[in-house]
Amino acid sequence: MRKLTKTYILILLILILRPGHVSSQITTSPYSIFGLGYLESNSIGPSKAMGGTSLAFLSGRSINSMNPASYRGIDSLLSIFEIGVFGKYTIYSTKQENQSLLNANLKYMVMGFRIAPWLATSFGFSPYSSVGYTINTTSPVEGTNLEYPKTFSGEGGVNQVYVGGSVNLIKNLSVGFNAAYLFGNITHRESSTVFNYTLEDATYISNFNFDYGLNYQLDIKKWKYNIGLTYGSSKKLKTKNVTTIETDYVTEVLKSRKYKYSLPQNIGAGFAVSKGFFRAGADYEWSNWEVAEFTNSYLRTRNSSRYSFGVEFPSLGLNKGTSKMVLYRFGAEYRESYMIIDNMPINYGAVTFGAGIPLGGFLSVINVSLELGQNGTTRKDLFRERFVTLNLDLALKDVWFKKRRYN
């Protein structure tokens, strides 16, 4: 194995072994106080610039872990290593006021390569959901007419480490699976610096989860038509809760609370067309969140839906097809999230733009995308988030069997 490839794997392992450091501060949304937190999109690299559209796309320039059957597209000679980071600026608005936050972090690391002509694999790390909020408020000092400042904060989330594979059943038809280990902890805190106490409620979450995918390609003249289907069954998550109260004088572990967390049944379908360096696609995903139960009394769940489309086209002119070719992308996404807060559904919409810029040689690419969107509403006493996210994805390709070929 190439030296550099080994380095990537090492970095990946280090990060996986320190998941808390990777996933903390993925989000700064007060909406992440609910349930499992803010559900992260699994889209990677180029897809991020195309509204997250990826269900029918094959892996190739980039790994597409949203549909494990897509690994078929990984070139037989190359290994792909991708690392994604983001910076997000969000303006939170209520009817009365605006506040803003900036956050940034590592988002994912994935790798993929082909093991045999009929079998390709991918593994990696990415967040499934994230919790990150700090809400400063005041609380009454009961028995007086005074109030004291109190801070509610939360962090953590559910991470996933997956190993997946895709198998070519017949020409143009592949099926695949991702076996993921979900783990992490969600910590909610209530604290006061005036009276120096912290009530910390940490829930450790873990379980295995399987996703399945299918991809079929139809070639008509120079056009390729792809259909992608995905399925994930519902799953209860194992939880272990520790509640701790800490004051200047004591630290006491309290009787655990019961929290229920589960993953919903999930179905997705995508369609894509491509010709040469042009491709376009659309996705629909549906998750059966309605049956999930959460403990916050403001929160009600509904089945969630996601719609997206995206287009990718090459720079025109001289650079087309050369190692200097830039790929441009755009797309849009609309999500009806599983959250209904105070009887108001929380919906998410974004438009995306981006480009894949070749790095040095023609194999490695830096994918840049900008996502402009909004989440939530200012109706009732809710708040709306308007955000700009800059995603950077570095897709490093390495010749996998080079040594063998030249030895």
Next chain:
Amino acid sequence: MKGIGVGKKGRIILSFFVFGIILISSCTKTNEFTIGKDFVESQTRLQVIDTFSVDLSTVLLDSVVTSSQNIAYVGQYEDNIFGSINCNSYFDLAYESFSELDVKAVYDSSAFILYYTDYNYGDTTAMMSISIHRLTEKIVPYDKTYLFNTSSFHYESQVTGTVSFYPVPHSSDTAVSIPVNSLGEELFNLIRDKDEKVSTQEWFTDYLKGFVLTSGTTNNKALLGFKASSERLVMKIYYHLDKEEPEKKEITIKMGEATHQFNNVKYDFTNTPLYNIKMEKNEVPSTETGNKVFMQGLIGLIPKLRFSSLQDILAADRWEILKAELIIEPVQFSYDLFSLPDSLYIYKTDKENRRTILNDDDSKPMIASFEFDKYLPENNRYTFNITSYINQELYDAYVDSQNGLMIGLNENKLESSFERLLVEGKHPPVKLRIYYLSY
């Protein structure tokens, strides 16, 4: 062995990514973020209770050490709150080998010289009268070190010297001199004649056993504190050399050992709310003393507080005490004449009224400063943060109601001042204010 497409550039970008993450992830500013406060569900409640009953009593200490305090109190004062106080101060003189007197030395006069301190008690504008008497027994400290406000030694009823004057307290250069001419002459003659009485330390203290300063003949209205150190409490013998141009000379005899100097304090609580308190019954509840409790330094009056209903908080299910404050208010108008102590100390105590000073979290004695509200005198108070103490008392889920706290001066002030405080016990009561978190 360079990989295709991943050259130096790739590695630079990778490092850039890693550094970028580290730098940027620290820039989320969240300490002022308030959006979302409608969705938080508090699992804790902060409650305040200040209705714990605080049982108050006044304790009279068996004794207060008064030796080695560098202060000699003398005089008397009386009011109908703290009763009458009469203070005598004992000391002896240091022996030194007296140098031979000139044959032409002629005795003139002699006096004890007293210097004012800043410590006084009572009406210092009135005329004062102080007398000095010779002791008929030597001053022998307990355990070679301690003498108490209750200690006394026999002295001659006959006055050795006496003086009446208008005090000039706080004055460092004015002194009070008590003429002791006949004693001075006697001593002068002994020195001149090289009598064996003044030849050694032993002979000298056998001869001059010591002195006591007492209130003189007139009715004093104040207690004056004088400096009591070998430099500042002295007896002087004035003489002159009988020449054509008479030359004035003096002999200075300094105060003896500090451990031999002490203040004897007599008090009389008749006609005061404290009339019931006695050495044998040295604790009276505030209900018997007009719902007030008393504190005064050299007398040894100390307020004691017990929290008989503290265990009630144990009945609550899940709680933590975050803060416990003890709020003590002086009786209004009780400090017009006598300024209140600047700071009060707090002691742990038990059934036997033993005291241990209560320290704060930094192991320094806990102090409550007087908070003075110019416009709202009802806000004048001392506040102690006794959270540690209360948590300790509740630690084993049992509260010994015999234990309690005492409020007083620090040991030094207790032993060297008459600072006093009248604590209100009912309107309003002494408050134990507990902030506790239930969850």
